Structures are given as structure tokens and as C-alpha cells.
Amino acid sequence: MRRFTLIAVPYLWLLALFLVPFGIVFKISLSDAALAIPPYTPTLDLSEGWAGIKALFAELDFDNFVWLTQDDLYWRAYLSSLQIALFSTLGCLLVGFPIAYGMANASESWRPTLMMLVILPFWTSFLIRVYAWIGILSTEGLLNQFLMTIGIISEPLQILNTNKAVYIGIIYTYLPFMILPIYASLERIDGSLLEAAEDLGCSRLQAFWLITVPLARPGVIAGSFLVFIPTIGEFVIPSLLGGSRTLMIGKVLWEEFFSNRDWPVASAVAVVLLLILVIPIVLFQRNEQKQREAEQ
């Protein structure tokens, strides 16, 4: 009984905060848009009892999902989101790995400070930090002013409202999620492993590729998923930093929901997005599991 209670808590949590909301969204995605409050039909009318429930199910259909396949806006938005997420993840990895490596090789007394610096941005609102980038990247922004002052460019660069700004914003925002797991796995590497590799005939560089990189792999995979998964559905960064041509599914969803007031189509977009995300999430979980097993 006690065991059951213990297990019940996370399941109830999951039920109340994930499955029930998802059920509601899924139900809306099967409904039709309507000029009403709420803006869709059918709604559940329990006063008619069993007949009401039957009537509800009779009116549900998959029209919205079919619609998603007919208008190329949607699949292009999904693909573009995947592409942006993929390149942002690679970007985070390229920037994050050297930082994590530097942290792991810093002296013991410096590490807490460096760790603090990585986490520090979280102390400010995410929204404010993204707004700050507008000030940096705009044509009259700090970056352009700086580059023009030192004479590298004569015309201001158009970075804001392009995909470049979106990449910069995403990499900046999600970098800590890449650094921390990589740092965790690098920090755990026993220094004598590298000495042993050298002792057995490796150069420093070979030892890095043959020992450090494979041992950092779980951290790299974990960090990549931690960046990739939330980036696909990212909405704030593309809408603030991106331009009209930045196509991301999070933005499309927002527009369907608030501008178009088409809740059913917005819900269908969300359901498909969730299905797409299930794959990397499962892979991520499997990686974590494998790592835990290896540690035992």
C-alpha cells in the first residue's frame, strides 16, 4: 500500500499536468473552429447525459490534421524549425564544448566561479535578455556601432530580423544547457587516464580524441538533446529577433491561436509537434539510462 502511494504521486502529477491537458488539446484539435466562446464546436454538454457524450464524439474528425498536410506552410515550418534546431544545437556544441573543456581543466579553486558565471544569466528574465540582444544586433545597435568605429565595416550589418539573429539568440540562450552536461562528464574523467594514454604512445591530441571525446559523449548527447528539444518549439526568440521570413512552428502556432483564433488548427499543430518531439525525447531518455547503467 505504501509503495502504491509512493508510485501514485508522480503518476497523478503526470496525469493532472500532462495527460489531461494533452487530452483537452487533442480533443480541440478534432473539433471545428466556430465564432463562439470557446471558439470551437462541439462542446461537451453534460446536461443531456449519455446522449450528449455520444453527440460529441460523432462530431469529432481529423479534418484539421488533413488540412496541415494540404497547406505547405505547415510542413515547411516544421522542417525549418528542425533545421534551425539542428544548426543551433551544432552551434551550441561548437561554442559550449571548448568552454566546458576549459572549465574542467581550470584549477579546482576556479571551477565554482566559472560554474557561477555560466549559470548567472538565469538570474535575469529570459525575456529581458532576448530584448537586450535587440539592442546589440539592430542596425544602430552596439555591435554595428563598435564594428564601424574600429573600421571593419562601413555600412551597418543587417542582423536583426534575420535568421542569423535567431541563431545568435538561441545559441546564447541555450548555451548553459549544453555546457553543464558536457562539463559534468569532462570533470569526471580521471586525469590518470590521459597520462596512461600518453604513456602508451599517444600524443596530447590523440589522447584528446581517443579518451576525452569518447568519455564526454554522454554529456554531449545529453546537452544536444537539452538544446534541440526546446528549440524546435521555440517561439519567443524567433518572434523577437527573427524577421517575417523566419519560419518556425512555434510562431505559426502562436499566430493560429491568437491572430487567427483558430484553436482547432493550432491544437493540431501542437499535437503534431509533440509527436515529432517524442522521438528525440525517447532517445534522450535512453542515453541517460545507458549512462546510469555504465556508472553502476
Place this chain on the structure above:
Amino acid sequence: MAQVAPRPVFEPWNEPAAKPLIQFQNVTKRFGEFTAIDNLSLDIYEREFFALLGPSGCGKTTMMRMLGGFETPTEGKILLGGQDIAPVPPNKRPVNMMFQSYALFPHLTVYDNIAFGLKRSDMPKSEIAGRVEEMLKLTRLGKFAGRKPHQISGGQRQRVALARALAKAPKLLLLDEPLGALDKKLRTETQFELMDIQERTGTTFVIVTHDQEEAMTVASRIAVMNDGLLVQVDTPGRIYETPNSTYVADFIGDVNIIEGTAQPAGEGAYTVAWAEGQPALSVQSATELGAGDRCFFAIRPEKVAISAEKPADRPNAVQGKILDIAYLGNISTYHVELPGGVIIKAQTANDRRISRRSFTWEDSVWLSWTATAGVLLAN
């Protein structure tokens, strides 16, 4: 030890013509203000099983790391086969090291761990597999070739580390506390295995250990270190029987040390006055001492005989009272208090059952030893 087989005694350090494999020439190593190794010179010969023994912080690991190439001497030279190895990086030295933590690569199988060094060498691919098999056989690891390090036991890991370090057939193998992580029984077994492998491969082994029993068992010669200095370098037998200082006598095994004043009494013989009202000790010793010099008489407990009556034939005999008996099964150590308060330890083999043991607490007994049983030390 080397004395087992009926072949010429292996003692290259006594042959003037023998060329040492390793030469430390006035090596000093400082870490900032701290001097880890202090102007130290030492020769190690080919095929030796050489032990660096000392308490932690005595510099023995630094010596080993300098041989491995992970530290460079601040002053002085280290020669390997006559060549200064200071400029040679670790990956270019014909020296391999077995790390205290074993440092097995956790992401590689036992097979790949052993093959790791060979793949980095210029050995043709076709020969690598054969060499790895040979190593697996030498260390009896054949069944575990496909396993990862975390899937095998501590003793097996130790053997993988040894096989990996030996695979490249180094001129010199360094072992840093190789058996420290094993339990006592396994450690004893592994000591013999190490000696066996050392003899079969003919590799020069340098082992670092703080365990004097381990050093005594495996080594052909032991260097006892303290505070960055070599205190004594000699065979286990001579280290034990003729220590050159009370430090060595005390560090290796159990010892009674009696302080006294020496008085020469003929060729290599001395009498030692050591306590009021006690007869002077008569000792044969190679240590040169002048009349009235302060000296220390060191004698091992097992060389002290214990008896109820005063033995007639022994030059040294003192009477005392049994204070404590440490029964260890095979031997017993008696702590005997002499009238002046000095406590002498005497050890006897328990070749009879415990019920027939002749002495018990508070018994008055005689301790006796011959003139050659102990040594006189100047410091």
C-alpha cells in the same frame, strides 16, 4: 626472491662491469618551495625488480613519475640506457607505467585496452592480435577479453592494467602501488604472480610501495626513502638484517632498539653500556664506533630467545617480567619489561599447541641473544 633457483646469483649491482639501465645522477626535484627529491643518485640494473619504499610524501612517486616522463628533474640527469631522457616526452619513452588507479579506459573492452598501446606503435596490424592474445594468456584474462573494465573484478582489473603496460614490451615497467587496491589475500597471490611475470618477460620492474612486506617479497633490491633522500639501497635480506640506521631498522619489520655507549673490545667487537645495574652487551658489528660513542643496538624480536633459566652459553642475557603476550597464531610476541623499565620484544614460533605454552603473564623470564644477533647503529 632471487635466491630460489640453482643458477648464478643475480647481483649485477656487485659487478663493476655491469652497465646500469637507469642512472639517477644528482637529481633534485622541487615543487615551488618544497623539495621532493634532494640530490639523489641511484643505479638500477636490467632485469631488476627494484622497489622504492617509504612512507607517503617521501618522494617515491615523484621518482617514478620522473622516469615515466610526467615530471622533469629540476636539477641533475636521469639516464636510461646511457641516454638523458629529460627531453623525451612520455609517449616516446620505452617505459610503460601501471597506474595506482589502474587508469583503464572505461569505454574500451579489456582487449582494446591491451591493444591500445600497440595500435599507437608501428607494429603491423596483423601482429597486434597475436600480441594481445599473448598478453591475455600471460595474465589469464582470455575469458574476459570482450568485457568492459566495470564488468570485471578488482583483481582482474589489476591484471588488465599489467597486461596493457607490458604489451609494448617496454625496457622498463613502472608500477605505482600496483596492489594497493586489492585485499590482503589476493595481494599475496598477486605478488607471486608479479614476480613470475617479471621473470618470464625479463622486463626491468620498478615498483613504488609503502608496504614493506610487499617490497620484501617481490624486490631484488629495495631503496628505502625518507624526505626525498635514499636512506639505504640494498637487497631485502641485507635491509632486514643489517639496516644502516634506526630509521630503516624501524621502518622494516619489528625491532628492539636499545640506546647505549659503545666501548671497542677487539676486532669488530664492542661492549655497550646501556643501563645502570645491567651487564654491558657484547656485540659484533661492522659499524665503526669510537670509545664512548653514543650508539643504538638494534635486534629483531625473533632473534631474542626466551627461557625460564639463565642460558649458560649466550653472551647476552637479561632478566625481566612478561608484560604482554601477542598471540598471532603461528608466532607469539612477548613484551618483557626489564627492571629499568625498558621493554624488549621477543618472538617465538608456536610449534606447540597453546595449552602447552610455557610462559604466561607476570612470569619472570630470561631473554638472551648471541653477539651477532643484532647490529650497532650510529644513528
